[in-house]
Amino acid sequence: MDRDPGLTALSALxxxxxxxxxxxPHRxxxxxxxxxxxxxxQTDREVYENPVIFRVQKVARSVRAPEPRVAASIAHLGFAARLWSVALGAAALYDRVPxxxxxxxxWDADASAPDELWLTEVRGLPAERIGEVVRDAHLVPLAAALRAQLPVSARLLWGNAASALMGAVRQIDRWALANGRAEVGNRARSLATGLFAHPDLAGTLDEVTCRRRSCCLYYRLPGGGLCGDCCFDRPPGRT
Known part of the structure; x- marks a missing residue:
């Protein structure tokens, strides 16, 4: 990371x-x-007034969510995936976490990846601090912000966080295998093992199948089905 202060190596993942x-650069x-x-x-204010709710409402319009908690869950899942991907990707590649x-x-809550997040100062930390960097500094206050304003459960949000983390691990592992960088995949999996042992994430995924034990509610969208790691075998209420 010290030799790549722009974090350009992350683009390979x-x-x-x-x-x-x-x-x-723009505003x-x-x-x-x-x-x-x-x-x-008043959650219909512009992005600068309440970025978290602005993002949820943007997602709600995009996916035609039938109720606020569905949009909140999907917005949260995407944002958790961004945070874990950036942090775990950096830790796996550099053995350091920003x-x-x-x-x-x-944060530009009206933009999509990778243009929504800007780190104004790059400071490397030991990779082992990834839990406090993502879980403590972001996922805890993000969940609090959502739950203070929308009816979404903590169990669902931590299930989202676990699913997002596992998704990042799988992508890094695929890249590592395809590029002959076994040490990158090994670091990602080792760090993830420690992260899943934390009380907030422990038990959120099945230890054998890695299927989650809560549902992100994607199936409730118009035309929505089940995610690959869903706890259900078929959408509830359907045959």
Whole structure:
């Protein structure tokens, strides 16, 4: 990471792993610390007023979500996947994790990956600190922000976090095998094992199948089915 301060190597893993660095070039954006702290009963305000709810509503319109908790879950799952991908990808490639302090990260809730996140200062940390970098600094306050404003369960959100983490592990492992970089996949899997042992994530996935034990509610979308790691064998209420 010290030799790649722009984190350019992450692009090899795929666009979802890319993290922009420096200040956003077009307009000032709120930090993630500000986004997590925002509370506003009028959730139709513009992106700067309440970025978390703005993102949920953007997702709701895009997928035609039938109820707020479905949109909240899908928005959360995507954002958790971005955070785990960036952090785990960096840890696997560099054996270091960038300090993703929410005060250093700017977020454009109206943009898509990789242009929605900007890390204004790149500071490397030991890879073993990935849990506090993602789980403690982001997933905990993000869940609190969502649950303070929308009817979504903590169990569902931690299931999303686990599913997103496993998805990042699988993508890194595929890349490592295809590119003869076994050590990259080994680091990702080793770090993930430690992360899944934390009380917030322990038990969220089946230990044998890696299927989750909660549902992200994707099946409730118009035309939605089951995700590959869904806890259900068929959509509830259908035959």
């Amino acid at each position: 795929g666009g979802f792993f890319v993290l922009r660095t420096g200040e956003p 000032p954006l709120p930090t993630l610390a500000e986004a997590y702290a925002a509370r506003d009963a 300090d993703l302090d929410p005060r250093l990260m700017r």
